[in-house]
Amino acid sequence: MALKPTTCKEAIARWEKVKGEVAAEALVIELQFQWPPIEKMDGALSTLVNCEKLSLSTNMIDKIAGIAGMRNLKILSLGRNYIKSFAGVETVADTLEELWISYNQIDKMKGIGSLKNLKVLYMAQNSVKEWVEFNRLQECPSLRDLVFIGNPICDNQPDVETWRTQASNRLQQITKLDGIPIIRLGD
Numbered sequence: 001m002a003l004k005p006t007t008c009k010e011a012i013a014r015w016e017k018v019k020g021e022v023a024a025e026a027l028v029i030e031l032q033f034q035w036p037p038i039e040k041m042d043g044a045l046s047t048l049v050n051c052e053k054l055s056l057s058t059n060m061i062d063k064i065a066g067i068a069g070m071r072n073l074k075i076l077s078l079g080r081n082y083i084k085s086f087a088g089v090e091t092v093a094d095t096l097e098e099l100w101i102s103y104n105q106i107d108k109m110k111g112i113g114s115l116k117n118l119k120v121l122y123m124a125q126n127s128v129k130e131w132v133e134f135n136r137l138q139e140c141p142s143l144r145d146l147v148f149i150g151n152p153i154c155d156n157q158p159d160v161e162t163w164r165t166q167a168s169n170r171l172q173q174i175t176k177l178d179g180i181p182i183i184r185l186g187d
Contacts, residue, residue, distance in 0.1 A: 003036040004036065005036050005037060005038060005039040005040070005060070006034040006035070006036050006037065006038050007038070007040070007042070007044065008031070008038060008040070008041060008042050008044040008045050008066065009042075009044040011031040011034050011038055012029070012031070012044055012045075012047070012048070014034075015029060015030070015031060023047065023048055023051075024047050024048060024049055024050065025050055026048070026050060026051060027050055027051060027052045027053065028051070028052065028053045029048055029051050029053070029054050029055070030055045031054070031055060031056050031059075032055045032056060032057040032058045032059065032077070033057075033058045033059075034059055037058075037059040037060040038056060038059040038060065038061055039059070039060045039061060039062070040061065040062075040063075040065070040066075041056065041061055041063070041064060041065045041066045041067065041088075042065060042066040043066045043069075044066065045066040045067050045069075045070060046066060046067065046068055046069025046070060047069065048069075048070055049069060049070065049071060049072065050072055051070055051072060051073060052072050052073065052074045052075065053073075053074065053075040053076075053077070054067075054070065054073060054075070054076055054077065055077035056077065056078055056081070057077050057078060057079040057080050057081070057100070058079070058080040058081075059080075059081055060081065060082060061078065061081040061082065061083060062081070062082045062083060062084065063083060063084070063085070063087065063088060064078070064083060064085075064086065064087065064088030064089050065088045067088070067089075067091055067092050068091035068092075070092055070095075071092075071094075071095065072095060073092045073095050073096055074095055074096065074097045074098065075096075075097065075098040075099075075100070076089070076092065076096060076098070076099050076100070076101075077100040078099075078100065078101045078104065079100050079101060079102045079103050079104070079122070080102075080103040080104075081103075081104055082104065082105055083101065083104040083105065083106060084104070084105045084106060084107070085106060085108060085110065085111065086106070086109065086110065086111035086112050087110075087111055089111060089112075089114070089115065090111055090114040090115075093114040093115050093116065093117070094117070095117065096115055096117060096118060097117055097118060097119045097120065097142075098118070098119060098120035098121075098122075099115070099118060099120070099121050099122070099123075100120075100122045101121075101122065101123045101126070102122050102123055102124040102125050102126070102147065102150075103124070103125045103126075104123075104125075104126055105126065105127055106123065106126040106127060106128065107126070107127035107128055107129065107133070108128075108133055109128065109133040109134065109136035109137065110133075110136065112136050112137060112139065112140060113136055113139025113140060115140055116140065116141060116142065117142050118140045118142055118143055119142050119143060119144050119145065120143075120144070120145045120146075121137070121140070121143060121145070121146050121147070122147040123146075123147065123148060123151070124147050124148065124149045124150045124151070124178075125149075125150035125151070126150075126151050127151065127152065128148070128151040128152065128153050129151075129152040129153055129156070130153065131153065131166075131170070133153075134148075134153055134167070134170065135170055137170075137171055138170065138171060140173075141173060142173070143171065143173055143174055144173065144174055144175045144176060145174070145175070145176040146167075146171065146174050146176070146177055146178075147177075147178050147179060148167065148177070148178060149178045164177055164178075164180075164182070168182045168184070
């Protein structure tokens, strides 16, 4: 018999039981490594009105949803899922400062530009191949720290220096790339 996926509601209830806290009042909520895994983000997450950091990493989620009510969300951790796009993240654009979304299947950057307050984007090991997609990060004026290693666009460069030069020239706002500070002439 196949196991039914864990719902967000069940995961939140399980978290409350383990922590002995009320999820709606908590600042940090970790729902990673659920078994059976969570397959869908849904409206149950919008009850987490005080949450500043939500982790749903290492599940089987394929799209970002259900977070519109999370009006204090600063850090969203979605690494190691099956997410293919940024659709749905715009609902927390006003508050989101960090998005950790490495080890997913994102190939298009459409929608990232809504995140005007995003400072940190960790999206190593995704599927971005084209500079035209990478260039959409120019629409994130607050971005400072970008991890992008392991995307085809990086692997397609002759060497790591070419990658770093190309990326930092296109994104004048960033100060750190793949964990290493960017030294710019004139700094």
